[in-house]
Amino acid sequence: MLYMAVMFIETQTTPNPATLKFLPGRQVMPSGTRDFPDPESAEASPLASALFSMGDVTGVFFGSDFVSVTAAQGTDWAALKPQVVAILLDHFVSEAPLFMGGGADGIAVPAEADAVVEDREEDADVIAQICELIETRVRPAVAGDGGDIVYRGFSEGVVYLQMQGACAGCPSSTATLKQGIEGLLKHYVPEVTEVRAA
Structure with a gap:
C-alpha cells in the first residue's frame, strides 16, 4: 500500500506588509539564520534561488522554523502566495538540500556580517x-x-x-x-x- 506524506504550510502576516512568514512545520535552519536580500546572495541556496526566480520576490530569509518572503511594492500577495507555497512544498517534500555544497546534510554555515565599527x-x-x-x-x-x-x-x-x-x-x-x-x-x-x- 502506498502512503503519501501530507504537508501543510502555515502562513502568517508580519508587521512588514510586504513580507509574509511561511511555517513548514519542520526545521528550516538547524542553527542561526540566513538573509538573502537579493538574487545574487540567493545563489548559495536552491530554495532561495527558486523563490527569487518568480520575479516579484525581493527578499528571502531563513529562520529556525520559518521562511520569510518579501515581495516587491505593489505585488498582489493573493496571486504570489500560492506560488511561494508550491515552491516550499516541492522543496521540503523532496527533502532537497537547503544550500549547495553544504556537506551531507546540505547545510552551509553563513558567514558573519562585517562589523560596522571595530569593537574595542x-x-x-x-x-x-x-x-x-x-x-x-x-x-x-x-x-x-x-x-x-x-x-x-x-x-x-x-x-x-x-x-x-x-x-x-x-x-x-x-x-x-x-x-x-x-x-x-x-x-x-x-x-x-x-x-x-x-
Missing part, C-alpha cells in the same frame, strides 16, 4: 552584556515577526544593529530600534546611549 577590547564586558540581551530578549521577539537582528558593533555608547528578514524595510523597524531595543539596552547597560541601524 576594553568594551568586552559591555559588549557581552549587549549581546546576551539581544540573544535572550530581542531575537526571539524579532523572530516571531519573521526576521532577525544582528549585532554589528559598539562604539562610544552607540550600538549598531542590522535588521534582517521581515524586519528589514519594515515601516515600524525604526520605532522597534529606537523605542523598544534602545530602551531595553539603556535600562540594563548604562554605557549604551543610542542604538543605530547598520
Whole structure:
C-alpha cells in the first residue's frame, strides 16, 4: 500500500506588509539564520534561488522554523502566495538540500556580517552584556515577526544593529530600534546611549 506524506504550510502576516512568514512545520535552519536580500546572495541556496526566480520576490530569509518572503511594492500577495507555497512544498517534500555544497546534510554555515565599527577590547564586558540581551530578549521577539537582528558593533555608547528578514524595510523597524531595543539596552547597560541601524 502506498502512503503519501501530507504537508501543510502555515502562513502568517508580519508587521512588514510586504513580507509574509511561511511555517513548514519542520526545521528550516538547524542553527542561526540566513538573509538573502537579493538574487545574487540567493545563489548559495536552491530554495532561495527558486523563490527569487518568480520575479516579484525581493527578499528571502531563513529562520529556525520559518521562511520569510518579501515581495516587491505593489505585488498582489493573493496571486504570489500560492506560488511561494508550491515552491516550499516541492522543496521540503523532496527533502532537497537547503544550500549547495553544504556537506551531507546540505547545510552551509553563513558567514558573519562585517562589523560596522571595530569593537574595542576594553568594551568586552559591555559588549557581552549587549549581546546576551539581544540573544535572550530581542531575537526571539524579532523572530516571531519573521526576521532577525544582528549585532554589528559598539562604539562610544552607540550600538549598531542590522535588521534582517521581515524586519528589514519594515515601516515600524525604526520605532522597534529606537523605542523598544534602545530602551531595553539603556535600562540594563548604562554605557549604551543610542542604538543605530547598520
